[in-house]
Amino acid sequence: MTSASLQQATSAVISPRRRFSELLRHPLPLGGAALLALIVLISLVGPMIVQNDPLTVNMAERLQSPSWKYPLGTDAMGRCLFTRLALGAQYTLGITALVVAAIIGIGIPSGLWSGYKGGRLDAFIMRFNDGITALPEFILAIAIAGFLGSSLTHLMIAIVAVKWTGYARIVRSVVLSEKEKEYVLAARVGGCSTWKIMWRHLTPQIMPPVLVLAALDVGKVILTISSLSYLGLGAQPPTPEWGAMLNDGRPYFQSAPELMLIPGAAIFLVVMACNLVGDGLRDIFDVKGS
Secondary structure, eight states, X not given: OHHHHHHHHHHHHHHXXXXXXXXXXXXXXXXXXXXXXXXXXXXXXXXXXXXXXXXXXOGGGTTOOOOSSSTTOBOTTSOBHXXXXXXXXXXXHHHHHHHHHHHHHHHHHHHHHHHHHOHHHHHHHHHHHHHHHTSOHHHHHHHHHHHHOSSHHHHHHHHHHHHHHHHHXXXXXXXXXXXXSHHHHHHHHTTOOHHHIIIIIIHHHHHHHHHHHHHHHHHHHHHHHHHHHHTTSSOOTXXXXXXXXXXXXXXXXXXXXXXXXXXXXXXXXXXXXXXXXXXXXXXXXXXOOO
């Protein structure tokens, strides 16, 4: 049993890596990743090409049409829309990356420990999890962000507080199904510590569903950040976050609809790209939808 179990453990570690190579043969996630890479490239290189200060107010050039100087025109304060959109991408995507990393950093350890150890800690984590998931995520995020105050830091805390539970629940369910299998039992018999079993043998099994959920959640997190910023609970003026740009352009929708359409289109493209990557990863890893 030991030899077969060790072989199963080895295949469990290698299998996700081999599956990841299938990305090269799937156009769906590659197309989404290419679109994301293009948006990131524009956000980094664009301000070097179009050197307009995205924060400087110039009322003499407000609501200008697209030109060589202002490729996307100017907003109601005379600021370059292109450079604000590029800088906004850095804010929006950077915040999203930090939020998703924090969610994973909380969800994986709590789900691993809860599923493997069980007992009172498992009951406490799951009941706390149930209490959070019983409420609508967006409404709860609004309540937390409103209680803490309007800022990007508080916005990030609010989103992490309501999103980590989904990862913990998925990780726990995978651990519960894996911890009684032979390769885990063989590791216990071989004298492996609890931490070594969790991180060396169980973590490779939970990564496929976590990667899929994270890829799909990037789009949801971007929408949540933009929505809360649109409501005034996130980025504050003059920060060019995409949701805040939508809010700034709202009074001018009839006279200058591009002030809302341009950041709205940027949000749409990023969310679509993330969903393409997530759907492709779900097909590659054969992760069943919940």
